[in-house]
Amino acid sequence: MTGKIYLNFDLEEFDIPCEYGQPIKEEEQIEVTSEGLKRLLELLQKKGLQATFFTTASFALNQTALAKNLLELGHEIASHGLDHKPKAKEEDLFLSKKILEEISSVPVLGYRSPRFRPVDPQALLSHGYAYNSSINPTWLPGRYNYLHYPRKIFSYQGLVQVPISTTPIVRVPLCWLSFKNLPPSLFNLFSWITLKEKGYLNIFFHPWEFAPIQNYAMPKAAKSLDGKALLKRLEEYINWLMSLEVPFAKLGEVVGPMGNSPTLK
Template sequence: MSRVNTNLGGTSIRLRPGIAKPLPKALLSFDVEEFDLPGEYGQGNLPSEETQIDVGTRGLTAVLELLDRTGVRATFFTTAVFAAARPEMIRRIAESPLRHEVASHGWSHSSFEERDLLRSRVALQQITGKPVTGFRRARFGEFDRRALAAAGYRYDSSDNPIWLPGRYNNFKKPRTAYRLGDLGSEGVTILPVSASPLVRYPLFWLSFKHSPMALYRLASQWVLREDGYLNIFFHPWEFTSLKGFKIPFVVRRRAGEKMVARLEAYLLWLKERADFDTLADFAVRWENQQALSLFKKS
């Protein structure tokens, strides 16, 4: 697809030739966390904390190199435990010329308390020197979202609106962005992970691993056309070798270099069809659009 670049108020926007409409947005995120996955599947000896951090570090290094090659910006939902262990990597993300976002993934990946909302945000801000406005609960666990605004968050991306057998059934939850609380009040914007209209074909990391790429691209285009944005996520540990860990094939399939190559090809394809944005910037833009729509109706 050929494109036209324009500049409005200092913001670069890509337009389709002959159509005064910006390209849809692609929201790419990574859950940066301790590799405690073997414990989920009953492995007797959970890897040491050092090993959990090392696996995540190797994967995160591969991810950052991939994003540098493709010129794609992303959001990194990071646990405070990982950030404290690798502060230099988190600062590298925050200071990237690609303008990545660092958001909160809680205090640790293996547990959650309501107080983790505030203390993880504060810890990440101290490390990065930048505001942290987004949150994603580990494993999409349930929690009282009324506490988000009080803890200083603007948006949350803890919904995967699909049915995942053995995990959760969110088929009746909203599929696209919505608001908890009125605009301008003590509320938060909710940015669910993308799923297709109608059948809610999933577009998260597991489906990316196993779907035929032609099908995954088709579903991506469907969502971009219908919703105007695509919200997908992965984990850095998917992009490094997982040999030696007792985890199901469905999880470790294509781990490492195969996953790097698969995502790189997909991102280059997606760049021709969407503009990449952070979830924080998208949340602000979505809220402004909602406010403008309400103003026009009044």
């Protein structure tokens, strides 16, 4: 089968319990994410894979050595905003990119807004971004309804848009929530159908999922599988994807070198 598999992760503070009545200190949020990230990086290195990490500037400033280690291992760093708080300002687009580039010493080409909030393409372009992956073209009650967006990579107002992969017709999102709550055989089938139809998969997770999070206040669906058990399942999924003989790629590869000459796939 031909195509590309874009495996990517939202590298953010573990703040989801704060939404459900359990405030936790920033130090603990960073610690949980860091623990999961270290496990995840070991798996990716074991499999010889490179991925894209949409990173908040807050996490990168708190864990500069880990952020630099991502680059040393060949991964891509993209922006996930200044932090993962519910509200953001346009200047955050510039500041998060500036901070990440100062830490990494490489251009930051991509952006994903926290919680998939809408973002102005012209604002992203004006701040030097080349692609945006802030669209999950499905309906998530209480969060967003992006059913009107295309399901494939497209260009809008000069910016390359890379939506999260969803299945045809019913638009089941192929991401962390469905991964841990659907039977593996069904998730694999949905992945195969979508890959065959669109020619690529854009699938995302969070590093904090690979830490033990069962004792935190959050919906059962978000922690139904965590830690080492989830890591094992991800490894099995990666093994299955590799059996399809479809190359893995970083999301920055959807645009040309240094963000020039978009190549839509």
